[in-house]
Amino acid sequence: MARVICIMGESGAGKTTSLRNLDPKTTFIIDADRKGLSWRGWKKQYNNANRNYVQTSNVAAIEKCMERIDSQDLQNIKVMVIDTLNAIMIDDEMARMKEKNFDKWQDLATCIWRIVSKFHLMRDDLTVVCIAHTQTDRDDAGFYFTHIKTSGKKLDKIVLESKFTTVLLAKALDGNYVFETYANHSTAKSPMGCFEKEIPNDIKFVIEELIKYENDEE
Template identity: 55%
Template sequence: MAKVLCVMGDSGAGKTTSMRNLNPETTYYIDCDKKGLSWKGWKEQYIPSVNYTKTDFPQIVQSLLVWLNGKKLDEKKQPITAGLKFRVVVIDTINGLMIADEMRRCKEKGYDKWQDLAQSIYDIVDYALTMRDDLTVIFVAHTQTDHDDNGFMFTRIKTSGRKLDKITLESKFGTVLLAKTIDGRHVFETQANLSTAKTPFGAFGEDEKEIDNDIAEVIKRLEDF
């Protein structure tokens, strides 16, 4: 079973930048926002058709995951193994998939389109959980902060449609990191603090409720879990 985690946060909170120290030789980047990455030199590291794909179609993302899992077959029904060299997959962001699908079908009426949207996102996350053991799959997501009448705030993954709200995507991830900016410094929140952030018990100490936003370092820390 692959290690599957989520990095969530507002725009500009450092979600994409946190991927800067991943090894591009063993990382495959799926850019669902189609905006490129956020550090100097990324175009030399992530090359289309090599380790980088720009798409907001859930079906293409699903197909890429099957290829990265070594399950895609050629015309002779033989496994295509080229994707097996990758150890990390980044899907940035799942909201890019949701919004693009919603916009493409905005003129459609009825409940079916929302069911289809929820199904496509759920299938991608659910399939990631079944992928090979030596793979880490990172989902990047935007957040929304809900306020009640008493001023209570709670931050969670932003979703499109009530069906995905009911699923509670955070429940599918063993690790959910909240990207934040504090005094000009980008950090990850590792434990729930009016949010759905969480990490495995013992992975980070009580004094590490906020850590540097380096996802490569986080993966090292999670190797034992």
């Protein structure tokens, strides 16, 4: 069973930048946004020649990448990243623009749920990191709540966060970039006692701490 993490946050909150300290030799990034990465020299680290980077939001292509990473072909890969889930949802929705029936939203929900549900079935030594944009809803009383932004009410009912053990909320606070590991007004969550409420914006640190926690190490 793979370790599965979600990083959610607004644009500019440091979600992609948090990948900067991962080892390119053991990391595979699926760039569904097709926007590239956000640190100096990333093109030397992640490219086709290194067999660790692909730009696609196509569900079938992503599933094929997942199969390769899960098989003997890419056993060196220990971290798989999808950046972002929203790009997959939006591109699938755009491809179905001319469809007017309910099946359009049923199919969209099914394809995203199918991908996310497969993460836990991947090999034990793999960590899957999904990046997602957030939506903050406010009611008439002023109560607000932040969660993963989805396309269609069907996906809202499914609650994508339920498929992740760890959901980190990326935030930019006074020029500092941090992860919030739990919150009263968001779906951020993490294993009990694993993290402080705010931790460094560094997914390598997060993975190392989760491994220690799982193995009951200091």
